[in-house]
Amino acid sequence: MAGHSDQPRTLFDKIWDDHVVRTDEHGTALLYIDRQLVHEVTSPQAFEGLRLAGRKPRRPEANLAVPDHNVPTSDRHLGIVDPISRLQVETLEANCREFGIQLFDMGDPRQGIVHVIGPEQGLTHPGMTVVCGDSHTSTHGAFGALAFGVGTSEVEHVLATQCLLQRKPKSMLVSVEGELGPGVTAKDIVLAIIGEIGTAGGTGHVIEYAGDAIHALSMEGRMTVCNMSIEAGARAGLVGIDEHTIDYLRDRPRSPTGAEFERAAEYWRSLNSDPGADYDRVVRIDAASIRPQVTWGTSPEMVVPVDGAVPDPAEVADPVKATSYGHALTYMGLTPRTPIAEIAIDKVFIGSCTNGRIEDLRAAAAVAKGKQVAPSVKLAMVVPGSGLVKQQAEAEGLDRVFLDAGFEWREPGCSMCLAMNADRLEPGERCAATSNRNFEGRQGQGGRTHLVSPAMAAAAAVAGHFVDVRELEQ
């Protein structure tokens, strides 16, 4: 908003420039942070740090807290059974009381995964800086906000100063051009991008996603893409503002209202990269070439299209990569060259900050409708991303579709994405998951995770193995 030279700037440059309080002699910026979201896992030590130093939050009202990682997704009236999980959630409640921070507690209908409720409440605006002690904070970049995950020391730093010390990252443009084929979703786009650039491809960069295929996505779809920027190594992902963005923000509980909304929207519309702006790296992807994706290994870059097969490490030239492939195949219990469609699954998880929004549940329900979860599948669970997503889904009758098909319909939370609560895989169990990480042990020690889109997860639940959702009879 301040006056700047005529040099064309990227969206990232504009947000960055608007938030630099000062720059020191080493070139490190003191960056102002507009919004911080807080959850129970990465905040207790930050509040303890404040207490020990006798400090107070600079702007408590710029923060919102919610428990999500440890919360149970069933029998919630019983509270949290695990005493260690319970203590962590109670500690968040006590810290929020002590430091004057608003909390959506477990009984609040607005409770949910921190990255689902932020946008849902209208707390994420274009042009903001948003942080949270959680790597999937990149989700909020869908709104043209500079949003990134921080560690606990930085949570404390933001609480105390409303700022962070940062070096400006580099910029990368990922342009997804043309039109997606039928049955191909935002999740497939981002998995294909990670397959292309690798899990360290975006390290040190902020990624701006552009191109027709990105702007054709709903805000939910853009959140899915930005969410997994971190799996591409980038702390933040961004999408420029268009009318979808502004329409989504209208009438959200914490959006500006009336004339102030129009004034804000005028500023928001300026938040796009200038023609001719420079990026440190540019990647172009043809949308039409993207097929539904399935990960086969223990890193999100280990991904192939559903009509592909598990790769053979013997054919990988890079020795470090070949070794990683070997480890991954052993852990995953897979043989080289196995067609993806022949891999049978034990469990299905639909939810998470990647794919726990209403549109995701609609896509999964459209596949599950009138069908049955295969008898070989031990558990297929749907975990809405928030209490409000759950209410909306129930109003649309999606809960009935899932329950009739043999899925479980749960309470909102992070759930089996990272298995900090009671929802987890047993050793050796194989899961089709709509979450974001297929690391060893992520969904439970010895558990085997395959990342897919919500429609692909529902299709796998029905078939008992991976299938190409494009070939299903609707």
Place this chain on the structure above:
Amino acid sequence: MRPFERFRGVVMPLDRANVDTDAIIPKQFLKSIHRTGFGPNLFDEWRYLDHGEPGQDCANRPLNPDFVLNDPRYANAEILLTRRNFGCGSSREHAPWALADHGFRVLLAPSFADIFHQNAIKNGLLPIVLDEAVIDSLFARAGGEQPLQIDVDLEAQQLRPSVGEPIAFPIDAFHRHCLINGLDDIGLTLQHAPEIAAYEQRRREQAPWLFASAVSA
């Protein structure tokens, strides 16, 4: 934070790429509300043969003899040598807490994940990025009967291995300054409180909606 002083330490080679934060410290240990005590659960799923839970006495758990951390040659290792993209995954600061609590002070790799790198520096742990070829040559030297030792001199930005030539390394000037002096970031930032207040005032006039409360009415 304790100032980072020059020292000579044993190198433990962990020959894996993309070591993620779930591997460094599995999620069940993230339920702790403290900053210390994570060392015995560092690399828990690779290190022990049983399933670990918080609050267990790790001294009696069955060790995985094939995992490098359990190799007596590296019992007192303070330098971790590893492969590309170390620390990828979540933002959990429990990962550097666990590494530091176990006794590591320096990490050597061709690349680190961004958030992990930042978290390491905040905890006095020095992540050093070296060329893939240099890392390869250190791996070649680190697996012998006698463990490789390295003299780490942050002041001079130099590593002096017990075998081979000295190696210069790059580091951000501000990070070096903070590590050497053991500086508390928050204290540093609070010195600029008047500039933060001036920024807020300016911004409040330009974009008042940014200062609307996150708290419901």
